[in-house]
Amino acid sequence: MALFITKRLLMALATVLVVAVLAFLLVHAMPGSPGAVSLGAGASQEAIDEVNQRMGWNDPLPTQFITWLGSAVQGDLGVSLIDGRSVSADLASRLPVTASLAAGATLLSAILGIALGVTAAVRGGFLDQVIGGFVGLLVALPAFWVGVLFVYLFAVQSSIFPATGYVPFEVSPQDWALSLALPVITLAVGGAAFIARQTRASMLEALQQEHIRTLRATATPTWKILYVHALRYASLPIVAGIALQFIGLFGGSVIAEQLFAMPGLGQAVQTSVSTHDAPAVQGVVVIATVVVVAVNLVLELATKFLDPKLRAS
Amino acid sequence: MSTAVTERRDTPPSAAGTPVLEVKDLVVRYGRGRKAAAAPAAVDHVSFSIAPGETVGLVGESGSGKSTIGKAILGLQKVSGGSITYQGRDITAANAAQRRALGGELRAVFQDPNSSLNPRNTIGASLGEPLRLRGVSATEARAKAEDMLERVGLPREAVDRYPSQFSGGQRQRISVARALICDPQLVVCDEAVSALDLSTQAQVLNLLADLRDERGLSYLFIAHDIAVVQFLAERVVVLYRGQVMETGPAVAVTGSPKHPFTQALVAASPVPRPAEQAARREAREALGVRTGAAAVPGSGGCPFRLRCPLATDLCATERPALRRVGASDVACHYA
Amino acid sequence: MIPTVSPASADADQAGSTTTADASVPGAGKAAPTRLSRHRLLGSPGAVAGLLWLVAVVAASLTAPLWLPFKTEDQDFTAVLSGPTPAHWLGTDELGRDILSRIFAAAAGTLGTSMLTVIVGVGIGTILAMAAAGGGERVEGVISRVTEIMMSLPGTVIILAVIGAVGTNIPMVMAILGILMSAGIYRVILGQAKSLQSQLYVDAAKVDGVGPLGISLRHVLPGLANTIVVQAALIFAVGMLIQAGLAFIGFGPPIPQPSWGGMIQGASQHVYDAPWMMVPTGAVLALTVLSANAIGNALGKAPNAAAPHLPSAASRRQRAKAVAAIAAAAPGGKEKDDAGIHSGAKGTLSVRNLSVGVDSAGAGNGVRLVTGVSFDVEQGTVLGLVGESGCGKTMTALSLLGLLPSGVSATGGQILWNGKNLAAATDKDMEAIRGRDIALISQEPMRALDPMFTVGYQLTATIRRLRGMGKADARVEALALLEKVGIVDAARILKTYPHQISGGMAQRVAIALALSGQPKLLVADEPTTALDVTVQAEILSLLRALVKDTGMSVVMVTHDLGVVADICDQVAVMYAGQVVENGKTQAILDNPRHPYTLALLAADPHANDGDAMPERLATISGQVPQPKDWPAGCRFAARCQFAGSACLEPVPLLPSGAGDGLVRCVKADQLAVEGMDWLATDLPSARALEVTPKGGTRELNTPLSGIVEKDLA
DSSP, X not given: OHHHHHHHHHHHHHHXXXXXXXXXXXXXXXXXXXXXXXXXXXXXXXXXXXXXXXXTTTSOHHHHHHHHHHHHHTTOOOBOTTTOOBHHHHXXXXXXXXXXXXXXXXXXXXXXXXXXXXXXXXXXXXXXHHHHHHHHHHHHSOHHHHHHHHIIIIIIISOSSOSSOOOOTTTOHHHHHHHHHHHHHHHHHHHHHHHHHHHHHHHHHHHTXXXXXXXXXXXXXXXXXXXXXXXXXXXXXXXXXHHHHHHHHHHHHHHHHHHTTOOSHHHHHHHHHHTTOHHHHHHHHHHHHHHHHHHHHHHHHHHHHHOHHHHHO | OHHHHHHHHHSOGGGSSSOSEEEXXXXXXXXXXXXXXXXXXXXXXXXXXXXXXXXEEEEXXXXXXXXXXXXXXXXXXXXXXXXXXXXXXXXXXXXXXXXXXXXXXXXXXXXXXXXXXOTTXXXXXXXXXXXXXXXXXXXXXXXXXXXXXXXXXXXXXXGGSOGGGSOHHHHHHHHHHHHHTTOOSXXXXXXXXXXXXXXXXXXXXXXXXXXXXXXXXXXXXXXXXXXXXXXXXXXXXXEETTEEEEEEEHHHHHHSOOSHHHHHHHHHSOOSOHHHXXXXXXXXXXXXXXXXXXXXXXXXXXXXXXXXXXXXXXXXXXXXXXXXXXXXXXXXXXX | OOOOOOOOOOOTTTSSOOOOTTOOOTTOOOOOHHXXXXXXXXXXXXXXXXXXXXXXXXXXXXXXXXXXXXXXXXXXXTSTTOOSOSSSTTOBOTXXXXXXHHHHHHHHHHHHHHXXXXXXXXXXXXXXXXXXXXXXXXXXXXXXXXXHHHHTSOHHHHHHHHHHHHOSOHHHHHHHHHHHHHHHXXXXXXXXXHHHHTSHHHHHHHHHTOOHHHHIIIIIHHXXXXXXXXXXXXXXXXXXXXXXXXXXXXXXXXXXXXXXXXXXXXXXXXXXXXXXXXHHHHHHHHHHHHHHHHHHHHHHSOTTOOOOSSOOHHHHHHHXXXXXXXXXXXXXXXXXXXXXXXXXXXXXEEEEEEEEEEOTTSTTTXXXXXXXXXXEEOTTOEEEEEOOTTSSHHHHHHHTTTOOOTTEEEEEEEEEETTEEGGGOOHHHHHHHBTTTXXXXXXXXXXXXXXXXXXXXXHHHHHHXXXXXXXXXXXXXXXXHHHHTTOSSHHHHHHSOGGGSOHHHHHHHHHHHHHTTOOSEEEEESTTTTSOHHHHHHHHHHHHHHHHHHOOEEEEEESOXXXXXXXXXXXXXXXXXXXXXXXXXXXXXXXXXXXXXXXXXXHOGGGSOSTTOOSSOOOOSSOOOOGXXXXXXXXXXXXXXXXXXXXXXXXXXXXXXXXXXXXXXXXXXXXXXXXXXXXXXXXXXXXXXXXXXXXXXXXXXXXXXXXXXXXXX
């Protein structure tokens, strides 16, 4: 088990490194030199060259990468080309927004998805078909469209929730929850549908296992077969599905943040990409990767822990 | 042809000239790296040979390494040590091209009739594949496939059908046809009848016996059922945990087994005559072979010693070498 | 935003588990796969509708210049933000542009670039999967590591970074998206590719000398075709959603050019004053995605998924109705009439005229699997149900516990146990009987135990439930039970998981589990078939000892006549859903009266002594007929060498004259008198042609109709 965890940690580290290199290369392929971007339109070529020289943007790429990596490890991701603010500080203020959004959406997706999936598998018949159709529809609806619909229904028609904006938890927990409600639900629609499908398939597979017959042959009550034994068997793929979903939802926050005007990582990546703000793009890519990889690692370890075969070895 | 058959039955196999197949000190370990080196070998220094026209049976329980040996001979399993020689040619590490050069002399029939034919190909395509690989024209391959189907008791029209349209026994006949279509010298039958019902099992066993007598084939017949092996094989090799326990003429090994494991194996195979079976059961219980304690990993000594009624301290330290007892070679200090 | 590729439930088409002994449920046949895919696609109304919609959208967008009422940039200032009107069927946007025109003008680009994602993603995923499956452990390890890394990336963020670098070059972005998604596709395909690689026909091709590339192309790729199409459809849908999403946040095609995501973005700006604008584009996008998904799901549906061992609530309700019908049909409480003297005796099981069939509501159309089966099991005795695959012996055994697979149920007759007809008992009533009165052990002990719980938990939970014991008592009893079934280190075994013990040990645990409710009758379904012979002998000895000690009776399902000889007091030989011979084991095995029994014994190599092993075994020509092909007369007649015209009439089960034995053969007496032997019927054709030309010709001209045509359903 210790060996397994070490291996996974190394894998995670490798993932982050690979992404860092990748992001670095991508950023350098962006049009316009950093100096040009930072000085804005109308700057003279000499001024641009001077800035590029001074900031080390003319150094060979490997040197630049090592320098960047060295300070990144110490928590310094450089400064924005646009407003000169520290990228680390900016992202640190944005991370909680996206994290609450993705975590909330994953949690809601898991609860709704498991409930729907288990019900469909266990009840069968007409209800299964109804849930199947409903879930199929949810999968096909684009999140941004659903988001607009929610804004229309809950913010325009009846102002239950604020249409846009984010209130930090420290300011008011209640407003924080309210401000998150619509974006979280928006993201959870597709996520729940995905997890519902995974859950239904896993439950049905569990119920096809022969040990279910043994349980019936020893007069195990139906509820126990379903919710203790079958669900336990199905839990492995379901948790794996939730882990995958978190990754998807973390990325999905780009849309939710744009739609609901939330100052999160998604918004940062969108603006920095539009403005060719190289250090900011690179920083946000790396931070997003670290978060996703870390959460994924935890969920993966949870999956492995659920499997007696792996736990025992 | 018939003279060849009698000759085969009468002469001891070792005297019949160069063997078709010679397996020497074969060792197979699963996995790779340090872990594999530490684990007990799946096949542990196994040697035997098959004379032209001879059928050798490989018997053992699950985990005895019998199928692994078959796979190693067929090139489906990497060999860790020893050598496999086919008609004087070393094929221990032959690649696909070298196997193709064997010209289809070494063939196989596998256990599961459901998976031994590609469900997406017609019977004709499956049978023709080995021929086509050797440059036989499509028309000729088809004609040969039809002949072969007829020979195994199926209609010629079956070439255009799919495997799903046949029963298990019929599919196994088709597998036999596929194995024999390039006129092989040696056919490895890996549990070829184990998945079949009694009546179809008998059909396929008879077919294998007939084809052997017709064509002077050699078989390596791998099975867990000693009675089935006894029907087809002239010589039997008994395996336990990757090692040869006993080897000799089929009649001797099954009729008067010398090794305690062979004795247990023969005694445990039930016969469908109640009175006789009751007697056999008592005899088996009197043998004193203990319940399946796990084999000894790694170390020397006899792998059977934990279950063996005869075992002493010697059996824990020294691996018994094969020695002649009666008509058989037995790997036991006390047989 | 990059929705993860759903690991579509693995296509059960090829994946193993094909050797179930009595898989006599019809429709289990596999047809040529291409036909099957088409069948599946056209069989789903959703998929057909989806296909039509996709074709319509593609056709409409390709011909758009010919019929569109407006150019995409035409601005109608008289109708800004209008709803549907005769001039603008789907309304207009904030600049008065016709929405219908813009939707279909944008369609071709959207669909085309989404296809790019599909081609790149599915292409790379498939190639990687085939390489990993065929390249051995090391190659698979490397590829799997790399794809694992790819899958744990925040794909959306990376795509946006790519856009930063290459600009909004949609085809390029969609191709890179395909690369990112190929990891998920690889994972889905890998499992199937590996299962195809492990097929014996691949081994056979390797023996032929086919190289790795040839194997992949000839034997693996065709088998993956269906999965690939399924993945392509699902990825297509995902690609469209992502592309629209990118356009929505401003990374779509350059401004005046219409795109679905961009149009929704525009509409979202006017959700306050013109909510209608959201509808047309959203609907078209959703319908297109829905269509692709519907096609993918219809193709991806496993053709004959195994039936659940615990049916859904809906099918349990249906079965309850069927049971009520049998109960109503049977003379309630008056079972004694035809059950005779036996039904009263406690601990005696009497099966009378039992029939089992596929539910007529399902695909099987009420096919009979077992008909008119009757037998008795006295207390403390062992009855063997023996026969080949497809004879209905397992179905008969499972019906005793009311545990027939979903879609199969007892359709008539009685199972009398302590004066109760179990064939007409509700599931609730059966729950009181299962475990406590009648217990079950099955063929594969490993699969019969729950892999997620320790042996100790499974045993103690069962003991507590069935015996009402406390936790501590149950543990003591569990230890005692394990020792009773011959496990020496019981305390250690209690702590293990099923995968940590051997097959023989697992069967002992399964027997202990079955004994935990102190049952009076044990139903043992091929309990030793999956075990080595030496282990089989030990398990049989154990069962014999248990019968002696506890006085329970056993119904032993087996195909092995040696096992019958070893342990059974009585035996019922089954053939094609009927009992053909029934009586004392010794009488039947030593003096079989039915030709089928005679033939089975003659074909069994175990029946022959080592020295007297014949040169050829006797065989029975042909095979057991499929339930739908059962004739009205003797079901064995077509394969019987003694058959005559009298065999075309239905044959009753009559006293055989030997003790209380029964036999279903019109010629039984004649055969007994003449002492005829079952002869080998498949003389080698080469020899047969010379010796007995008649037999030989018959063999050669076996009509094609003899081939089993399995159901395509």
